[in-house]
Every structure is written in C-alpha cells, then in structure tokens.
Amino acid sequence: MQAGLAHGEVLAALLAVGIVSAAVATAGLAAAAELPASDTALAGMNADAAGGPCGLAASVALGACRSGAESDFLLAQGICANVADRAAHDGCLGAARDERRQAKSLCTAQFAARQRLCAALGPAAYDPRIDPRDFITAIVNPFFPLRPGTIFVYRQPHGTDTVTVTRRTRRIAGVECVVVHDRSVVDGAVDEDTLDYYAQDRAGNVWYFGEDSQTLEEGRVVGVEGSWRAGVDGARPGIIMPANPAVGRTDRQEFALGTAEDAAAIEGLDARVSVPFGVFRNALRTRAFSPLEPDALETKFYARGIGLVLTIDQVTHEREELIRIEHR
Numbered sequence: 001m002q003a004g005l006a007h008g009e010v011l012a013a014l015l016a017v018g019i020v021s022a023a024v025a026t027a028g029l030a031a032a033a034e035l036p037a038s039d040t041a042l043a044g045m046n047a048d049a050a051g052g053p054c055g056l057a058a059s060v061a062l063g064a065c066r067s068g069a070e071s072d073f074l075l076a077q078g079i080c081a082n083v084a085d086r087a088a089h090d091g092c093l094g095a096a097r098d099e100r101r102q103a104k105s106l107c108t109a110q111f112a113a114r115q116r117l118c119a120a121l122g123p124a125a126y127d128p129r130i131d132p133r134d135f136i137t138a139i140v141n142p143f144f145p146l147r148p149g150t151i152f153v154y155r156q157p158h159g160t161d162t163v164t165v166t167r168r169t170r171r172i173a174g175v176e177c178v179v180v181h182d183r184s185v186v187d188g189a190v191d192e193d194t195l196d197y198y199a200q201d202r203a204g205n206v207w208y209f210g211e212d213s214q215t216l217e218e219g220r221v222v223g224v225e226g227s228w229r230a231g232v233d234g235a236r237p238g239i240i241m242p243a244n245p246a247v248g249r250t251d252r253q254e255f256a257l258g259t260a261e262d263a264a265a266i267e268g269l270d271a272r273v274s275v276p277f278g279v280f281r282n283a284l285r286t287r288a289f290s291p292l293e294p295d296a297l298e299t300k301f302y303a304r305g306i307g308l309v310l311t312i313d314q315v316t317h318e319r320e321e322l323i324r325i326e327h328r
Helices: 001-015 023-032 035-044 050-079 086-121
Strands: 150-154 159-172 175-186 190-201 208-218 221-225 236-239 250-252 263-275 278-289 298-303 307-313 317-326
Touching: 001 035, 050 086, 086 278, 150 307, 159 190, 175 208, 236 250, 263 298, 263 307, 263 317
Parallel strands: none
Antiparallel strands: 150 159, 150 317, 159 175, 175 190, 190 208, 208 221, 208 236, 250 263, 263 278, 278 298, 298 307, 307 317
C-alpha cells in the first residue's frame, strides 16, 4: 500500500502541472491506491477543477484518508475472522464497522476544514521561498521574542507547561533555528516532551521549522505523533508570528500534509488580558486551529515584549496561563 501511495503522489503532481491527463492520472491513482470510485474521482481532478493546488491537496488527502479507513477495516476483518465464538465474532465486526464509519466521518470533516483554510489563504500552492541568507540568529519579534535562557512557565488545569529557550541551534532546511524545549507535566508526571525549531527572517517574521515531539506514559515514550521537519517528505515551514500583524490575516504555522497542519487567524490587536503573571493591554489575539482536528479551536493572546500569555480552549474553556518568567 505504501508503494502505491507514493506512486499516486507522483501521478497527482504530474497532473497538477499538466504532464499527464486527468484520465491517465485517475486510472493510475485507482490502480496504485485502490481507492473507492468516489475517492478516485477526487484524486483524478486537475488543480484548476479542485480549486487550485490547495484544493487539490485537500481532495487527494481526503482520498488517502478514506483509503486508510478501508485498509484498517480490512485488517480488522482479518482479526475478527479468527474469533471462533459467533456472538463475539459478530461483535468484533460491528465494532470494526463503527470505527470505519467514525474514521470516514473524520476524513470528511478534515476535508471541509482544509477547504475553509484554502478559502482564507487562496488557491495557490503553499511553497514559501526559503533562502538561509534571509534569516538571522536572533528572534526579536515583539509579539514572539525568544531570548536564549528565558523560561516561560504556564499553569494548566492539571499541571504546568514549561517552555525553555535554549542556547542551542539546529540547522533545518539550511536555516539555523533556535531550539525551544517544551515540557508538559500533568498530575505530577511528564506527558509530553517537545523540541521546537524557530527562526526569524530579516523582515521580522518568525518561522516554525518543525518539532520533535514525544508523548510519555509512566516515563516511557509511547508516541511521536506530530513530529515533522521542514524539507523532509514535502514539509514546509510556516509563520508562527508575522512581522506586521493585521486583523484578518491567516497563516499556515506548519505544513506537513496529514501530520502537521496548524494555522492561525489574527482577530484583534487591542485585547486586554489578565493572567497570574500580569495584566496586559493591546494584546494580539488569534484563532488557532488545525484541519487535522476539525472540532478543536483555541484563542491565543500574545503580549508585546513577552509573547504568548494565555491560551483558551474554546471547546472545554480550559485556560493555560503564564504564571512566571525566569532568566538563566
């Protein structure tokens, strides 16, 4: 299946630039990825018919997602086939069907979310020009300053999140990036440990070049979901904070299709925010979201000269508040 998907990606790319016809690409994608007919029709569209490269990526991602749901269901059927008890066997199949339905429902919701993001960003391909000579080592954007040795401590409902701006750098896609260590502690135990990579261009935009993320349970790594790096497997860096923020602006903050697709829209520049660390006026307010999690939505507040001071989960209404800043 993996080899087929890789072939499908090539066909889609050739189709996007007009090297192969829609008919050829549709047939190739169907043979390579074994998509259902409805998904094959999506994958066979050219970029214009899909709403530009952005829409085409959303359509092909939908087909890949549905194909994955079908693949998981086939494996589940094989597992259920080895359940001898009839009632248990039927229950196994029923659970597998429910999981397939839920997975496909998520695929559809992700597709709709990607379409909305395309409407905000425009139909063009997301392929920012990155020239290492355009970047500087210091990150001094007033709404996202990252001074080495600074430690931001946030209070979560059941623990803390500690963000440390290290003195280390890592070269990613040719750009020297500042390494930021983010450590989340819930109920006294580390549940997530992440290294984030940022760089600022000469215009003042702060770019996000990737993350190495680990999810932990009882001190053991149980997942690395969400990890990505610009320049690997088609991933692109995104703008975490623009040099000249304006209400209505929307940016991709990261882009690794199917893995990391966070985005944010600026909704205000005059917010008043009160957190344990202090009271701030004229804060920047954003709506943060990801097509990968269509039901998730956060409001984030950034104070000039400080950075992120408050995150509010708009689903649970939980707050993550800045409680102190240390310098080492």
